[in-house]
Amino acid sequence: MRDTTTVGDELTETQTAGTSSAGVDAAASPAKKERAASLWSDAMRDLRRNPIFLIGSALVLFMALVSVWPSLFTSVDAYKPCDLKDSLLSPSGDHIFGTDLQGCDVYARSVYAASNSIIVGIATTFMVLVVGIATGLLAGWFGGFVDTALSRFAEIFFAVPLMLGGMLIMSGLGKGNAWTVSLVLATLGWPQIFRIMRSSVLANKHNDYVVAARALGADTWRITIRHIMPNAIAPVIVVGAISLGVYISAEAALSYLGVGVQAPEISWGLMVSDAQARFLQAPHMLLFPAAALSITVLAFIMVGDAVRDALDPKLR
Structure with a gap:
């Protein structure tokens, strides 16, 4: 027969162990529920609470939908021949934005013009980011001759002003469209991203996590892609988001000067250029495309400013 004292001690130990285990589990469960903090997760949380970002994003999505599916917003095909008898009509029920000198519906042309402007903004920003990030990463990481040469x-390219260089190149190319304008602007715009990426890589390449990765045997490619680039790309994303609106403005300016997107294509810059000579006679020809351009550029700048605030630790 076992001693009752021994049995009592075993029961007490078992209860104590169970209580301790439950306490450990209870203490560990909140830790399991906590998400790991990071720059990007904190930034996304801040952006979801930022009304400027939400409004800007809504406007950007709306303009993107207009550019992709213009027929959803107007039943008039802006590329069909217009009726001259409708020339310079004021805004009315039939033409809510009025008509231009050729009798074309200003509202329909403003809707269809969004496509070229959005294409230029997105395509130029994409090309600038790809080239700038790649070259800046190489220059900052390898240094030496590679850094000097790049x-x-x-x-x-950085010494050439964006608008002046764009005018000269587009004048030499002759008739332009959205894709040629995007290529020209990207050719002149990538050095800005290159310099930002290079300086960001230089600031991160000697951090402890890079030294630890190298000590553990990680090769140069893995260190560059998995460790350096994710930690160096935040300022580049901010500048790229803001620059998108700048490139849309640049396309409108080039089209206004007659060297960007040209007829029969439709552009807000072309519409403003056609309307300037008759502003006093028919102000609606200028006001509506100019307002669409301003709202689009403002939306992208709002998104860029919100992203900058979310990713800048000094503003937290």
Whole structure:
């Protein structure tokens, strides 16, 4: 027969162990529920609470839908021949934005013009980011001759003003469209992203996590892609988001000057250019496309400013 004292001690130990285990589990469960904090997760949480970002994003999505599916917003095909007898009509029920000198519906042309402007903004920003990030990563990580060669090459393009260089190149190319304008703007715009990415890589390449990864045997490619780029790309994303609106404005300016998107294509810049000579006679020809351009550029700048605030630790 077992001693009752021994049995009592075993029961007490079992109860104590169970209580301790439950306490450990209870203490550990909140820790399991906590999500790991990071720059990107904190930024997304801040953006979801930022009314400027939400309004800007809504406007951006709306303009993107207009550019992709213009027939959803107007039943008039802006590329069909217009009726001259409807020339310079004021806004009315039949033409809510009025008509231009050729009798074309200003509202329909404003809707269809969004496509070229959005294409230029997105395509130019994409090309600028790809080239700028790749070259800046190489220059900042390898240094030496690679850094010197890429930096001097970038300075050649950086010394040329965006609008002046765009005018000269587009004048030489002749008739332009949204894709040629995007290529020209990207050719002149990538050095800005290159310099930002290079300086960000230089600031991160000697951090402890890079030294630890190298000590554990990670190769150069893995360190660059998995460790350096995710930690260096935040300022580049901010500048790219803001620059998208700038490139839309640049396309409108080039089209206004007659060297960007040209007829029979439709552009807000072209519409403003056609309307300037008759502003006092028919102000609606200028006001509506100019308002669409301003709202689109403002929307992208709002999104860029909100992203900058969310990713900048100094503003937290």
